[in-house]
Amino acid sequence: MALLSATTAGLALHTAIRRDIIEQEIERITLALRLAADLLARDGLAFVGPPAADAAADRLGAELGVRVTIIAADGVVLGDSDLDAEGLARAENHASREEVRQALAGRSGHAVRRSATLGREMLYAARPIDPGRPERGVIRLALPLTAVSRAQARVGTLLAGAALLAVAIAGLAGWMAARRPARRLQEMSDAAADIAAGRMGARAHPGSGDDEVADLGRSLNRMAGQLEDRLALLGRERNQLHALVEGMVEGVLLLDAEGRIVLANAAFARMFRVQGPLAGRTPLESARVPALREAIDAALVADEPVERDLTLPADPPRDIRASLAAIREAGGIVGAVAVFHDVTELRRLEQVRREFVANVSHELRTPLTAIKGYAETLLDGGLADPIRSAEFVEVIARHTERLGVLIEDLLDLAAVEQGEARVEIGSVRLGEVVSQAESVVRAAAAEKGLAVQVDLPPTLPQVRADRDRLAQVLINLLDNAVKFTPPGGRVGVAAGSSDGLVTIAVSDTGVGIPPADLPRIFERFYRVDRSRDRREGGTGLGLAIAKHLTTAMGGQIEVTSRPGAGSTFRVTLRAA
Numbered sequence: 001m002a003l004l005s006a007t008t009a010g011l012a013l014h015t016a017i018r019r020d021i022i023e024q025e026i027e028r029i030t031l032a033l034r035l036a037a038d039l040l041a042r043d044g045l046a047f048v049g050p051p052a053a054d055a056a057a058d059r060l061g062a063e064l065g066v067r068v069t070i071i072a073a074d075g076v077v078l079g080d081s082d083l084d085a086e087g088l089a090r091a092e093n094h095a096s097r098e099e100v101r102q103a104l105a106g107r108s109g110h111a112v113r114r115s116a117t118l119g120r121e122m123l124y125a126a127r128p129i130d131p132g133r134p135e136r137g138v139i140r141l142a143l144p145l146t147a148v149s150r151a152q153a154r155v156g157t158l159l160a161g162a163a164l165l166a167v168a169i170a171g172l173a174g175w176m177a178a179r180r181p182a183r184r185l186q187e188m189s190d191a192a193a194d195i196a197a198g199r200m201g202a203r204a205h206p207g208s209g210d211d212e213v214a215d216l217g218r219s220l221n222r223m224a225g226q227l228e229d230r231l232a233l234l235g236r237e238r239n240q241l242h243a244l245v246e247g248m249v250e251g252v253l254l255l256d257a258e259g260r261i262v263l264a265n266a267a268f269a270r271m272f273r274v275q276g277p278l279a280g281r282t283p284l285e286s287a288r289v290p291a292l293r294e295a296i297d298a299a300l301v302a303d304e305p306v307e308r309d310l311t312l313p314a315d316p317p318r319d320i321r322a323s324l325a326a327i328r329e330a331g332g333i334v335g336a337v338a339v340f341h342d343v344t345e346l347r348r349l350e351q352v353r354r355e356f357v358a359n360v361s362h363e364l365r366t367p368l369t370a371i372k373g374y375a376e377t378l379l380d381g382g383l384a385d386p387i388r389s390a391e392f393v394e395v396i397a398r399h400t401e402r403l404g405v406l407i408e409d410l411l412d413l414a415a416v417e418q419g420e421a422r423v424e425i426g427s428v429r430l431g432e433v434v435s436q437a438e439s440v441v442r443a444a445a446a447e448k449g450l451a452v453q454v455d456l457p458p459t460l461p462q463v464r465a466d467r468d469r470l471a472q473v474l475i476n477l478l479d480n481a482v483k484f485t486p487p488g489g490r491v492g493v494a495a496g497s498s499d500g501l502v503t504i505a506v507s508d509t510g511v512g513i514p515p516a517d518l519p520r521i522f523e524r525f526y527r528v529d530r531s532r533d534r535r536e537g538g539t540g541l542g543l544a545i546a547k548h549l550t551t552a553m554g555g556q557i558e559v560t561s562r563p564g565a566g567s568t569f570r571v572t573l574r575a576a
Contacts, residue, residue: 077093099415192220
């Protein structure tokens with residue numbers, strides 16, 4: 001801009017100087033022209049013919065230092081200080097020249113143009129030799145504009161130097177004026193780059209001014225602060241969501257539009273037993289479950305959520321309920337989310353519930369059917385036979401007692417499972433409880449010819465338990481041992497302590513339990529041999545009650561057995 005301004009000013013000044021110099025030359029040549037015309041008019045030399053006119057032109061040119069031309073009224077050149085006789089003969093008619101036309105019209109005229117004869121720019125001035133008689137001809141003076149060219153050259157050099165100096169000064173002043181704002185803008189650019197790179201603490205230094213750069217810096221700092229707050233909020237929400245997803249019991253899987261894993265929580269990894277980073281992999285690559293891949297493909301094209309039941313190969317197999325839904329954005333599917341529920345235990349409990357209902361119904365139907373049958377027999381005339389009626393009443397009483405025992409066991413089990421059974425934990429002498437339980441089954445064991453052995457160390461510590469509940473557990477275990485041990489066998493009770501725990505072992509030499517039945521032996525109504533158990537008078541609830549009571553007292557119960565070699569039940573409680 002400074003260079004353009006300096007150039008424009010230089011051109012204007014150059015034109016003005018040229019115009020001023022030409023005007024000065026016009027004034028000078030006009031004076032010389034008036035003097036030459038007066039001399040010619042006085043001497044009358046211009047009218048005697050070309051030789052005399054040419055001589056007069058030569059003399060005046062020499063005296064005045066300019067080119068002098070004498071022109072007749074018809075435009076013919078009569079004399080010229082710069083031309084010889086041959087040149088005069090070839091000279092063009094000058095009647096059409098601007099300054100000559102003005103002079104022939106009776107007034108002075110001048111013009112600036114390039115001379116075709118001399119090949120340079122000239123200033124021409126002409127006037128009538130006799131203003132009162134224009135037909136006498138015209139005298140014209142010509143002055144080369146070399147002075148103008150030299151002056152313009154000098155001024156042009158000065159102007160160029162001045163322009164360059166002005167540009168340099170303007171550039172220096174502009175650089176100094178722009179240096180501070182440029183530095184501040186650079187600082188803001190660096191701060192913006194830091195913010196874009198994630199360094200949210202970066203800030204610009206706008207200064208204390210009120211100019212546009214300061215406003216820009218303050219706006220940048222406000223934007224950075226708001227962005228930092230929003231990113232912090234997004235970070236907190238992301239962490240909360242991550243903690244929520246990771247803390248879920250259900251497996252969660254987030255997929256992109258191509259079916260690749262974007263997010264998978266720890267529950268999913270445990271459920272499908274996968275290891276390593278999952279992001280970017282397909283579910284089939286990770287879990288090796290084709291049914292999962294089919295469910296995801298169905299969810300990615302379905303308009304409604306999709307539910308699938310998956311069975312994972314394991315020992316035992318696990319049942320998974322998958323709920324999948326596509327994620328839509330701007331009218332297109334951009335991914336899918338899947339939630340997996342492990343329903344293995346739920347279905348097992350459902351199966352146990354169904355079996356429980358069936359077993360309870362069966363157990364209740366047997367005594368009720370017997371009671372009903374014998375009661376109907378008595379009503380149909382059986383009372384007439386005293387001997388048979390007494391027998392029928394005895395059977396009804398026996399089944400009624402069995403029904404009462406079954407209901408009592410069910411109520412006890414329900415109370416223990418629901419936490420309604422009163423369990424008062426205290427220090428219990430194990431020897432007293434074992435003696436009480438042994439005395440309950442002593443008669444039944446003696447009837448079958450079983451030897452009951454009790455082996456309790458004298459240094460055995462007391463246990464933390466509820467005395468009555470512990471006695472109930474041991475009675476159930478000893479009663480089972482007596483029932484399922486053939487005549488002549490042995491039933492034993494032993495105990496030992498280690499690491500603050502006391503273990504009570506109830507063993508027998510009975511029929512034993514097959515390995516396939518061991519995991520379910522503590523379930524309600526579960527029997528290894530249903531017909532044998534019913535003949536022995538069991539309800540199928542004794543071991544279930546024993547397990548729940550042991551758990552309620554803070555202990556645990558386990559069993560080891562071998563078919564034909566007997567079984568051993570171990571109850572472990574904390575030492576007092």
